[in-house]
Amino acid sequence: KRQYPWGDNYEAGRATLGGSPPPSNVGSNPSGASAYGVQDMAGNVFEWIDSFYQPYQGNTESNPNYGTKNRVVRGGHFGSEPDLARTTNRTYAPPIFTAAEKRERSWLIGFRCVVSANDPKLQERLRVLQGQK
Numbered sequence: 001k002r003q004y005p006w007g008d009n010y011e012a013g014r015a016t017l018g019g020s021p022p023p024s025n026v027g028s029n030p031s032g033a034s035a036y037g038v039q040d041m042a043g044n045v046f047e048w049i050d051s052f053y054q055p056y057q058g059n060t061e062s063n064p065n066y067g068t069k070n071r072v073v074r075g076g077h078f079g080s081e082p083d084l085a086r087t088t089n090r091t092y093a094p095p096i097f098t099a100a101e102k103r104e105r106s107w108l109i110g111f112r113c114v115v116s117a118n119d120p121k122l123q124e125r126l127r128v129l130q131g132q133k
Contacts, residue, residue: 002035002087003086003087003088004032004042004082004085004086004087005032005033005034005035005038005041005042005087006031006032006033006034010082010085011031013029013031013032014029014031014032014042015029015032015040015042015043015044015076015082015085016028016029016043016044016078017042017043017076017078017079017080017081017082017084017085018079018080018081018082019078019079020078020079021078021079022078023044023045023077023078024044024078026039026040026044027039027040028044029043040075041075041087042075042076042085042086042087043075043076043077043078043080043085044075044077044078044110045075045077045078045108045109045110046073046074046075046076046077046091046093046108046109046110047073047074047075047109047110047111047112048071048072048073048093048109048110048111049071049072049073049074049090050071051071051072052067052068052069052070052071052072053065053066053067053069053070053071053072053090053091053092054066054067054068065092069094069095070092070093070094070095071092071093071095072090072091072092072093073090073091073092073093073109074087074089074090074091075089076089077108077109078108079108093105093106093109
């Protein structure tokens, strides 16, 4: 329910935005972390989401890109202006990029690997790591 991962107002230095290549290293903007401590959710590279690009509930506008072909990308990239990094902003990534799209867009997209905090394998690994300290 925030405009940006850290709050409702854009603050320079909390995300890698408005610049030129290359993207910054992961974790370069710790003050831009979400309330849950997740970093790099705004700027740096678009985040590829597993959701299909479909209209929100109640949307009556048509868009030829809606459906079960294109995936959502969020968060803006290192060259984006701050409004593209808002949590509510989304665009799409096609499943197969044309040569032009590869040059212009695909290298701006990354992804985040996640696992549920209560995953049994994760919990076992954490127990092992805690035993080593």
